[in-house]
Amino acid sequence: KGEPKKSYSYSQQDRVGVVDIKGVLTDVKFEALCGEAACSYEQLQEDFRTMIDLGAETIEMEVNSGGGAAFSCFESALACKVMAQDAGTKIVAYVNGCAFSAAYAWTSIADEIIVNPMSEVGSIGVVTQLYNTSRLEKENGIDRVYLYAGKNKIPFDKNGDFREEFLASIQEKIDVFYEDFVEFEAEMLGIDPQVIRD
Numbered sequence: 736k737g738e739p740k741k742s743y744s745y746s747q748q749d750r751v752g753v754v755d756i757k758g759v760l761t762d763v764k765f766e767a768l769c770g771e772a773a774c775s776y777e778q779l780q781e782d783f784r785t786m787i788d789l790g791a792e793t794i795e796m797e798v799n800s801g802g803g804a805a806f807s808c809f810e811s812a813l814a815c816k817v818m819a820q821d822a823g824t825k826i827v828a829y830v831n832g833c834a835f836s837a838a839y840a841w842t843s844i845a846d847e848i849i850v851n852p853m854s855e856v857g858s859i860g861v862v863t864q865l866y867n868t869s870r871l872e873k874e875n876g877i878d879r880v881y882l883y884a885g886k887n888k889i890p891f892d893k894n895g896d897f898r899e900e901f902l903a904s905i906q907e908k909i910d911v912f913y914e915d916f917v918e919f920e921a922e923m924l925g926i927d928p929q930v931i932r933d
Contacts, residue, residue: 743785752786752795753794753795754797755774755797756774756798756834757800758773758774759773759774759802760773760776760837760841762776762806762808762811763776776807777811779815783815783818791822795827795828798831798841799831800838801838802835802838803836805861805915805916808841809915809916812844816844825847826844826846826847827845827847828841828849829849830854832854833855834854834855834856834857835856836860839858840916840919842856859931861916862909863909867897869895869896870895872895879895887901
């Protein structure tokens, strides 16, 4: 089987480490999602720590990702920035493709950002997608029955539609994540939060 592929590369001679931020970004490592299919914040923190312990003077993040999970994105990125600052390690981000959403959050921790002229960056926002298959199930003769305790356990009303309270609670969480994202970008880039919103 051989050794597993390292998620970073490091040159002791140049004291430069390179880490890929590619594919879907997740909060934890999933062994099944390997290669460029996914990148985890947990793995990125481990890679930063390893390269800094090896004496990296520069860590280059090669970015090509449409983003991913909001959960633990900002804390993990900030932890890596603080690690690098404490060690005197410069972070350089090179965007070759796209750096959207959570990938843009990671890009913004860099001391220097280089964007390939054909690449795109940004997409500061938060989105979630919900699927309601109730009507499809009814049309196909499938009855859905829930046995539960706790009034907020089930997101559907008696007609199979999402309850308004459920949608409002999801929107509230999205709004909180968005404000966190705006504040994070404003702090990392040193600009007014309203500029980010605009």
